[in-house]
Amino acid sequence: MSDSEEEIQERQLKIVLLGDGASGKTSLAIRFAQEAFGKQYKQTIGLDFFLKRITLPGNLNVTLQVWDIGGQTIGGKMLDKYIYGAQGVLLVYDITNSQSFENLEDWLNMVRKSNEESGTQPAISLIGNKIDLEHVRTVKMEKHQRFCQENGLISQFVSAKTGDSVFLCFQRLAAEIVGVKLNKAEMEQSQHIVKAELVDYPQDEGPIRQESNQSKICSVQ
Numbered sequence: 001m002s003d004s005e006e007e008i009q010e011r012q013l014k015i016v017l018l019g020d021g022a023s024g025k026t027s028l029a030i031r032f033a034q035e036a037f038g039k040q041y042k043q044t045i046g047l048d049f050f051l052k053r054i055t056l057p058g059n060l061n062v063t064l065q066v067w068d069i070g071g072q073t074i075g076g077k078m079l080d081k082y083i084y085g086a087q088g089v090l091l092v093y094d095i096t097n098s099q100s101f102e103n104l105e106d107w108l109n110m111v112r113k114s115n116e117e118s119g120t121q122p123a124i125s126l127i128g129n130k131i132d133l134e135h136v137r138t139v140k141m142e143k144h145q146r147f148c149q150e151n152g153l154i155s156q157f158v159s160a161k162t163g164d165s166v167f168l169c170f171q172r173l174a175a176e177i178v179g180v181k182l183n184k185a186e187m188e189q190s191q192h193i194v195k196a197e198l199v200d201y202p203q204d205e206g207p208i209r210q211e212s213n214q215s216k217i218c219s220v221q
C-alpha cells in the first residue's frame with residue numbers, strides 16, 4: 001500500500017469533552033494536545049477544537065478531533081449540535097467538587113438525547129479530574145465506580161495539572177471506539193507520560209494558540 005492510500009484510510013474520531021465549568025476540560029485538552037498546563041481559569045465560551053494524532057496498538061494511526069465544550073453550554077440551544085455524531089465522550093468532573101459530580105446525570109442525559117435519532121450512542125468515559133488534590137477529595141471513589149457500573153462507562157482518574165493518566169484516558173477511549181485492546185503494559189506506559197510544565201497565561205489572553213505538527217486548535221463562539 002502506498003503512503004497516500006494509508007493516509008486516506010486513517011480514521012478521524014470526534015471526541016467531546018463535557019462537564020461542569022471549571023472541572024478541567026480545557027486543561028485536559030491542552031495537556032493532551034500540547035503538553036502544557038495553565039493555572040489560571042479562563043471560561044470557555046462556546047467551544048474550542050484540538051486535533052492530535054495518536055498511534056494505537058497494531059500501528060493504527062488515528063486523529064482525535066477533540067471538542068472542548070464550555071460548561072456553561074448546558075441548557076443552551078447549541079449543545080446537542082456539538083454532541084451530535086461524537087464517537088466518544090469524556091465526561092469530566094472535579095473530585096474536589098461534589099456538585100460537578102451530581103450534575104453528571106444531566107450531562108449524560110444530554111449525550112443520550114442528542115444521539116437518540118442517529119441510533120448509535122458514543123463510547124463514554126467518566127473522568128475524575130484533579131487527583132493531585134486527593135487530600136481535599138469530596139467525591140468518594142465508590143460513588144464514581146457505581147456511576148460507571150450503572151451507566152456502562154469507562155472509568156479513569158486523571159490530573160491535568162501533573163499530566164497523570166491524561167494521555168491514557170484519550171487513548172483508552174480511542175481504543176474502545178476502534179475496537180482495539182490495550183494490554184496492561186501499554187496502559188502502564190501511557191499512564192506515566194507526564195510533562196508538567198506550568199504556564200501562567202497573561203490576564204487577557206486565553207490558552208496558548210500555538211500550532212505544531214502534532215496538534216492544532218481553533219475556536220468557535
Ligand SMILES: Nc1nc2c(ncn2[C@@H]2O[C@H](COP(=O)(O)OP(=O)(O)OP(=O)(O)O)[C@@H](O)[C@H]2O)c(=O)[nH]1
Pocket residue numbers: 019020021022023024025026027028038039040041042043044045069070071072129130131132133158159160161162
Ligand atoms: N489542581 C488542579 N487544578 C486543575 C486541574 N485541571 C484544571 N485545573 C484548574 O481548574 C480551573 C478550571 O480549569 P479549566 O480547564 O478552565 O475548566 P473547564 O472545565 O474547561 O471550564 P469551562 O471552560 O468553564 O467549561 C483552572 O484554574 C485550572 O488551572 C488539575 O488536574 N488539578
